[in-house]
Amino acid sequence: MGIEYNLPEEFVERLHEIASMVGLEADLEPFYQSRTTSFRTHSLMGNETELISELEKEGFTLFPVNGISGAFRVNDDQRRRLTASPAVTEGRLFIQNPSSMIPPITLDPQPGEEILDLAAAPGGKTLHMAALMQNKGRIAAVESVRSRFFRLRRNLEQFGVKIADTYLKDGAQVWKVRPEHFDRVLIDAPCSGEGRFTTTDPKSFAYWSEKKIREMARKQKRLLHSAVRALKPGGLLVYCTCTFAPEENEFIVDKVLQQFGGCLRIEPIHLNLSSVTPALTSWRGRHFDRTLSQAVRIWPDEVMEGFFIALLRKVANMKEN
Numbered sequence: 001m002g003i004e005y006n007l008p009e010e011f012v013e014r015l016h017e018i019a020s021m022v023g024l025e026a027d028l029e030p031f032y033q034s035r036t037t038s039f040r041t042h043s044l045m046g047n048e049t050e051l052i053s054e055l056e057k058e059g060f061t062l063f064p065v066n067g068i069s070g071a072f073r074v075n076d077d078q079r080r081r082l083t084a085s086p087a088v089t090e091g092r093l094f095i096q097n098p099s100s101m102i103p104p105i106t107l108d109p110q111p112g113e114e115i116l117d118l119a120a121a122p123g124g125k126t127l128h129m130a131a132l133m134q135n136k137g138r139i140a141a142v143e144s145v146r147s148r149f150f151r152l153r154r155n156l157e158q159f160g161v162k163i164a165d166t167y168l169k170d171g172a173q174v175w176k177v178r179p180e181h182f183d184r185v186l187i188d189a190p191c192s193g194e195g196r197f198t199t200t201d202p203k204s205f206a207y208w209s210e211k212k213i214r215e216m217a218r219k220q221k222r223l224l225h226s227a228v229r230a231l232k233p234g235g236l237l238v239y240c241t242c243t244f245a246p247e248e249n250e251f252i253v254d255k256v257l258q259q260f261g262g263c264l265r266i267e268p269i270h271l272n273l274s275s276v277t278p279a280l281t282s283w284r285g286r287h288f289d290r291t292l293s294q295a296v297r298i299w300p301d302e303v304m305e306g307f308f309i310a311l312l313r314k315v316a317n318m319k320e321n
Contacts, residue, residue: 007031007197008208015194018244022277022297030300032199037079038303039093040101041070043131044160046092055087065098065303067272068105073098073303091159096124099195099242099298099307103186104128106269106311107238111136113183116230117164118171118223119190121148123155129186130161139164140182142171172222175229180318184236185227189220191241191248195298195306213245220252228256228264231314236267240309244297246283249308253279253295254288256312263318266291267311275299279308 012028019026041048048070055062060078065071074082087093109115109129120126120141129139141156141164143149149168156164167174171187192213197205224239231237241248257264266289279295281288295310 007199008205010210011194011197011205011208015244018246018280018283019299021280021283024277024299027299027301030302031197033302034076034198034200035097035300035305036073036076036303037082037095038065038071038073038098039082039095040128041072042092042094042127042159043070044127044135045090046087051087051092055085058085066274068098068101071098071101094124094127094159097305098303099305100124100188101128102271102298102307103188103238103240103309104132106309107184107186107236109133109137109184113137114181115139116174116178116182116185116227117141118174118185118187118227119143120166120188121145121152123152123159125186125188126152126156126164127159127161130156130163133163135160135162137163140167140174140178141165142167142169142174144168144170172219172226175226178230180230180232182230182235183232184238185231186238187223187227187240189216189223189239189241189248189252191216191220191243192245193242194244195242195300213243213247216243216245217247217252220248221255224252224256225259228260228312228314229318233314233317235314237312237314238309239312240307242305242307244306244308246280249297249310250280250283250288250292250295251286253292253310253312257289257291260318263314263316265313265315266294267313268294269296269309269311271296271298273298273304275301275304279310
């Protein structure tokens with residue numbers, strides 16, 4: 001009989017509190033089971049129709065992921081065979097949770113644009129953006145952790161990305177080199193990872209604490225500040241995390257809205273998913289900018305991991321703040 005691991009009690013209490021604020025009953029079941037294996041077809045390395053036909057001939061049963069074009073999932077008993085398939089090793093599909101596919105789709109980078117990808121490793125979202133851009137334009141992919149940086153470079157090479165320049169650099173300093181330069185910015189911020197907690201992998205929550213949340217929030221503030229300053233007037237920015245903690249989500253976005261006054265505007269996000277709620281407008285006595293309700297929270301289920309996504313538009317030149 002295997003050992004049963006329990007989620008941290010304080011995390012569970014916080015999750016119930018957050019869920020109740022958006023009219024939900026917190027469902028803990030997804031944390032006690034493995035999520036199905038999902039993937040995205042990678043158009044830079046092959047044709048989607050041909051890839052799907054190939055996989056079906058090899059005996060894979062594919063289920064389209066509702067609301068996300070090009071995303072599919074397979075049954076758990078086919079995961080190992082899928083990860084070893086030629087389609088993966090040849091870079092024609094990328095195994096990824098569907099929640100992680102939504103930020104690039106939300107940002108909607110266009111061919112020929114200049115994109116900044118902060119905290120880019122391991123590169124799944126960079127690959128996705130390059131595909132959306134048809135390998136035309138430029139992506140500046142920034143990563144500060146050396147081991148993750150080299151994994152990022154390997155993935156970009158394997159999956160045929162030609163438009164990405166990689167930088168082993170602290171993303172919080174990028175704006176000083178390229179102020180108001182990029183058409184769009186994606187910041188998938190390092191976080192406490194609550195949306196990926198699973199009792200089948202106790203390491204996923206072994207180091208969780210409110211102290212960890214505060215530590216991540218300090219990094220996130222610096223990165224989002226840099227992202228905003230590096231964005232062109234009129235440009236779009238996606239800030240996202242895979243955590244539930246308001247201190248890492250609404251607090252961070254509300255801070256830049258206050259800091260830069262009328263220079264930023266929250267844009268609405270429309271997702272055709274059942275597990276989506278608006279972001280919070282308050283938390284434990286702290287009230288946020290009411291437009292934060294246009295940001296979204298994705299709640300975990302048997303397919304999706306937990307995620308927070310905010311879309312911001314820079315509507316004016318930066319003031320000195």
